[in-house]
Amino acid sequence: MFTTYRLELPEPVTLNKLQIPVFTHMFLQNVSAHKVQVDPIQGKRISVTYLSSYPREQIEREVAIFLERFTPEHDEASASSAEILEPELNMVELDEPPLEKLCSCCTPGNQRNISDDLLEQRWLTLLKNQELAYHRPIITLLEYFDQSYVDYVGRRIGDCQQRQYSVLLPASFAEKMNYFHSAPMHLLLATHLSHDHETMKSFAADVSANNGKLPQDCGPYLETPPYILQSAPCYKVYMEMEDQVFEDNTAFVLKGQSFRNEGKRVYLLERLLNFTMREFVFLGTPEYVTRMRDLTLGWTIEWMEAAGLKGECALANDPFFLPGKVKQNFKVPKHVKYEVRADIPYKNDTISIASYDTHGDFFAKTFNFRLRDNAETWSGCIGLGLERVVWSFLQQYGLQSEHWPAAIPESVK
Template sequence: MANVLRLSLERLDPMQHGQLKYAASFAAEGIVEVSLEADGYLRLVYDDRTTADVLTERVNRLIERFSRGEFGFKEHILYAREGAMPYRGDIMNELIARNIIKVLEPGLFIFREPFSHLLRFFDDQFVERVAKPFGATEETYPAIIHAASLDKTNHFTSFPEHLHFLTHLRDDLDVIEAFSESIRQAGGWKQEEPLDLDRNMAKPKFVMNPSTCYHCYEGLQGETLEGEGRIVTAVAKCHRYEGLNHNDFGRLLDFSMREIIFVGKPEFVRENRMKAVELLKGLAEEWELDCVIENANDPFFTNDFQVKASFQRQQEMKYEMRLTIPYIGKSIACSSVNFHSTAFGSAFDIKMGKRPATTGCVGFGLERWALAFLAQFGLDEAKWPKALLEAYDAWRARQGLIRS
């Protein structure tokens, strides 16, 4: 049975309404829907696994966490561009109706042509147009990472809701045979059947990797770099569990992230980071995008949200390039440009001389880029920006693909 609870957000700055909506979906297992209402209320639909009293207490706890308090949130728009956006339809419904996207479940998709081609094309462009100007060297990373390495990034304490632990049946013949027999007797895998994790499963050593750059720092652990620093690029499959937020296409369970990663002296990282911002501006102009590049903060989940988020904004440690999705009248962050100071250099003992290395990165969410582009220009290539279409045709020719 579905129940509805509405809670006033008058104590919370509107700037944090989106953060609260995101976090509220984790308040209890019984929540089936979370939405923001125009009159300043948060609406929660929930089933009988939880109660109104429990939800009220937990959401009020989150409201207190995300209130500004004494910490200001600096806003700074570095760049804004208005694009024509000739397509205004519901691109997701069109992609699904035309069987270009197959929804396996919220946040998990199969991508078919031409969306799958666009993913590869955008990745190629980001390598050619952003990574190569820096002389970045290419690396290849696995989709999993040591839990011990992820712990060093403070991901466990900053974004605990994201975690996807990887484990396996214990190396025990009795456990393996009993598990196999139980599946056979049940007539196959039953999601609703409880699995005795303590008895059957090994303690996890690995976690699904939530961000491409973490492997770069893990790979440099204990090294002392020469010169001004090092620049590498890689694309990796990343994984973040985001609960009900997977109903939003921008929150994928499994997604592709291209990054250009800077490791070196402070000025080396700062200068290259701002050069990356200029390169993003160039892409926006050439591709005629409706977008903004602005100061931002990570969606920290924990009690020290105010301190961490305010510090990021005050120090301008994170910029986001947000592309407009016209049919919903909102934007999504498709790229971020980050400055980490010496956090990762210290955590992984990466040195420049005797000092911890400074790090930064620029990231591209490939699925978000493809969706945002199609949301603005549609599937009809006749309406695409001339410069991008020329680049796309040249890329297809190199790939031996026939233009549809």
């Protein structure tokens, strides 16, 4: 059913421990492979597993194109051509978080994939069009992990301003931060019919003629989308802070929905079109934002260990806010994003359940907010994907609550 072949990475590419998860993530986004594994010792060899029915030549072509783009020579060439068009980001070297220490060494008791069990025991129901219904056990776990995370991390952060926003992000706001350049493939738009009476009548007539179905081409009837569905709740904090001057380092806490057009990659709680995110956002001095990065990553790992979740922290790619083409200079750290990854034992893999992004002064400059006495204002945020926490927990311990760690209260079991 599956075929595996090995190949060497082209010179001079050698992947270190931090780069391997980034490489595999990008690889699977670009190549129609089922799995890719990198030799963790030398970081030079990869094993590609793909569906045997898929043409080998096609896979090899996709791999070759990906590797060509991945090699530094190519990056340098494209970077230099981009330089002509756009000024470069002003990269700032920061101390790395202590990644070696950031691991939660628990012992999960389940090795089986629990996907079928979730459906058979009706913890989840599959609806049409990739939609899901969460039943009580899943809802309880989502609520429990959210509250325990807020209790554990929020209490240590101290004073946090609470916020709640809608899921709609004004398109004009997104345009201002060049959002549409950064990840258009994940974009979900929210629009409505044109307010013009004739257009509405024409639309209704078209629907009637089409037996109640939407017209094949809706474009002529629709307004240019005034909103997008937010890909992270924290954007609204920067929107709220636009043109504000604030006195001191400030933390916000919020929960909201995130929307990502994942296309056919949607898979139960592991990858969803929209999911729930708990976020802490930090605005203040570069030192504060960087310190909160190290602290919140550490606390997140401690929280995982307390809950029995096995995982670790790693350097990540795809900073969610950075546009491909920037219009001005920003101070941005060299490594923007760190992920907390939880083990998925049955496939000897991990998934990202949380990430900390250090934005540098990108949002502060773009939306003109700043500290009163400080010339330089940075922002950063940590977001926890609650569905993925529940997914990784159940993959690590199974559905039988008597096998769950003792730390999980009886009221949740």
